[in-house]
Amino acid sequence: MLVKVCGITNVGDGIMASEMGAFILGVVLSERSIRKGTVEVVSQLKSYGYSVAAVHTSMNDAITSVGDEDYIQLHFPHVIHEVEEIKKLGKKVISVIPVDSSTEYIGEIKQASDLVLFEHKPEIVDKMTQISPFMDKSTGVAGGIAINNLREIISHEPGFIDVSSSLECAPGKKSKQKMEKFFREVKLLGNTCEQDA
Numbered sequence: 202m203l204v205k206v207c208g209i210t211n212v213g214d215g216i217m218a219s220e221m222g223a224f225i226l227g228v229v230l231s232e233r234s235i236r237k238g239t240v241e242v243v244s245q246l247k248s249y250g251y252s253v254a255a256v257h258t259s260m261n262d263a264i265t266s267v268g269d270e271d272y273i274q275l276h277f278p279h280v281i282h283e284v285e286e287i288k289k290l291g292k293k294v295i296s297v298i299p300v301d302s303s304t305e306y307i308g309e310i311k312q313a314s315d316l317v318l319f320e321h322k323p324e325i326v327d328k329m330t331q332i333s334p335f336m337d338k339s340t341g342v343a344g345g346i347a348i349n350n351l352r353e354i355i356s357h358e359p360g361f362i363d364v365s366s367s368l369e370c371a372p373g374k375k376s377k378q379k380m381e382k383f384f385r386e387v388k389l390l391g392n393t394c395e396q397d398a
Contacts (some may be wrong), residue, residue: 202362202387202390203224203361203392204222204223204383205227205254205362205363206225206226206227206363206370207226207227207236207256208224208234208369208375209246209375210216210237211242211374214375215228215251215293217375217377218368219374221381221384222384222388224361225253226251226284227274227365228243228254230243230266231256231257231276234258236283236365236372243268243286244269252272253271254272254295255270256272257273257274259277259389260279260286264287267290270292273292274295274296274297275295284296284314292314292315293315294313294315295315295316295318296314296316297318298310299321300319300332310346311335311340316341317335317339317340317341319332319335320344322345323345324346325342325343325344326346329342330357335359338360339362340359341360341361341362342359343362343364345367347383348367348369348383351386352390355387367379367383368380370385
């Protein structure tokens with residue numbers, strides 16, 4: 202199971218998450234976020250060779266602050282032509298969409314984006330059955346994912362999971378112990394699912 206760790210605010214946490222197995226590090230570049238990172242953190246993490254997503258909450262910010270990131274994550278309501286606009290900048294796109302989006306919209310966004318992330322607050326686990334038909338290797342889930350609901354979420358076979366607050370000791374600061382425990386559980390559940398298959 203692939204894990205994207207979001208809300209990275211400093212290089213140390215990014216290195217720690219990557220060494221534990223995160224395949225993408227999410228750095229939120231929004232003044233409104235309590236987990237606000239910086240373009241400098243993005244650049245430093247890229248210098249270590251890690252895959253980084255710059256998370257934006259507006260189209261204007263997504264276009265005007267393009268840097269060293271691999272992915273631009275559109276964490277706001279958006280349409281296909283905006284995805285295409287980002288791709289023209291030479292970046293891959295992660296589209297965050299609500300689980301209650303129309304089937305037509307989901308299909309169009311999945312086709313246009315590199316990765317799609319279904320998000321539901323407070324917990325995505327309550328919506329997994331609803332979105333299971335859309336699950337494939339390019340589709341992830343986010344929202345209240347923690348050890349206590351990990352088994353249920355993984356059983357629906359998303360392409361990846363996106364975690365943030367459940368790995369923190371304080372907003373914007375990851376806990377080494379929580380991350381170690383979480384990644385250990387991901388590995389254990391992944392092995393169990395493979396044996397059951």
